[in-house]
Each structure stands twice: as structure tokens, then as C-alpha cells.
Amino acid sequence: xxxxxxxxxxxxxxxxxxxLQTNLVQAVYGRDFPFATMSINVMGSFLMGFLFIxxxxxxxLSPPLRTGILTGVLGGYTTFSTFEMExxxxxxxxxxxxxxxxxxxxxxxxxxxxxGGAYIARNL
Numbered sequence: 001x002x003x004x005x006x007x008x009x010x011x012x013x014x015x016x017x018x019x020l021q022t023n024l025v026q027a028v029y030g031r032d033f034p035f036a037t038m039s040i041n042v043m044g045s046f047l048m049g050f051l052f053i054x055x056x057x058x059x060x061l062s063p064p065l066r067t068g069i070l071t072g073v074l075g076g077y078t079t080f081s082t083f084e085m086e087x088x089x090x091x092x093x094x095x096x097x098x099x100x101x102x103x104x105x106x107x108x109x110x111x112x113x114x115x116g117g118a119y120i121a122r123n124l
Contacts, residue, residue: 002064010072018077033098034086037079038106044078045110049117057122 018040025036048070055066083106090099 002062003067006064006068007072007075010068010074011076014073014076014078017073018079034083034090034102037083037086038102038109040077040079041083041106042109042113044074046113046117048074048078049114049119050121051117053118053121058124 021040021043022036025039029035051069051074055061055069061069087099087103090096090102
């Protein structure tokens with residue numbers, strides 16, 4: 001039961017963080033390109049890589065708390081469903097090049113961020 005509670009609380013925190021970051025990034029960069037979602041996906045990938053390793057190899061957390069952070073907070077924060085829909089909308093609006101650029105950059109940067117997070121966590 002505590003795991004479900006931790007996921008619910010973490011999910012709420014992650015959703016708030018996503019909403020805040022979306023508004024901030026769109027205020028700075030506009031809405032012509034989905035920079036907000038891409039930045040969330042890259043940051044979320046980094047945090048997942050970093051916190052997964054930290055909480056597995058260095059920090060001792062209860063299983064409900066670890067799940068609340070990794071599944072709840074990061075699951076509420078990252079936006080891959082939105083990411084996919086934004087790529088579809090770009091393609092449907094005749095901006096196939098932007099859609100492909102968005103997909104490729106998000107996946108490559110996200111992988112690099114997750115790898116970097118795991119690397120930093122292991123080498124601190």
C-alpha cells in the first residue's frame with residue numbers, strides 16, 4: 001500500500017514540475033518547436049539514469065520511496081506520450097523535417113543524458 005501512496009505523491013510532484021518547466025521553456029523559446037517537451041525528456045532521462053544507479057548502488061532507500069521517486073516523480077515528469085503526439089502533429093501539419101529532427105534529437109540526447117547520469121552516479 002505504501003508503494004502506491006509513494007507513486008501517487010511522486011506522480012503529483014512530477015506533473016507539477018513538468019507543467020512548470022513547460023510554461024517556463026515556452027515563455028522563453030515559444031511554441032514553434034517542442035523545446036519544452038524535449039527538454040523534459042532529456043532531463044528526465046538524465047535523472048532516471050542518475051537516480052536509478054544512485055538508489056541501487058549508493059543510497060539506501062526503502063522500496064516504496066525508491067519506486068515513488070523513479071516511477072512516480074519521473075513517470076509524472078517525463079512526457080513520452082506527449083512527445084510522440086507532438087511528432088505526429090508536426091508530420092500531419094506538413095513539417096516532416098521538423099518531426100524527424102525532433103524525434104532524432106530527443107532520442108539521441110535522451111540516451112546521452114541517461115548514459116551521462118549513470119556514468120556520473122558511478123564515478124562520483
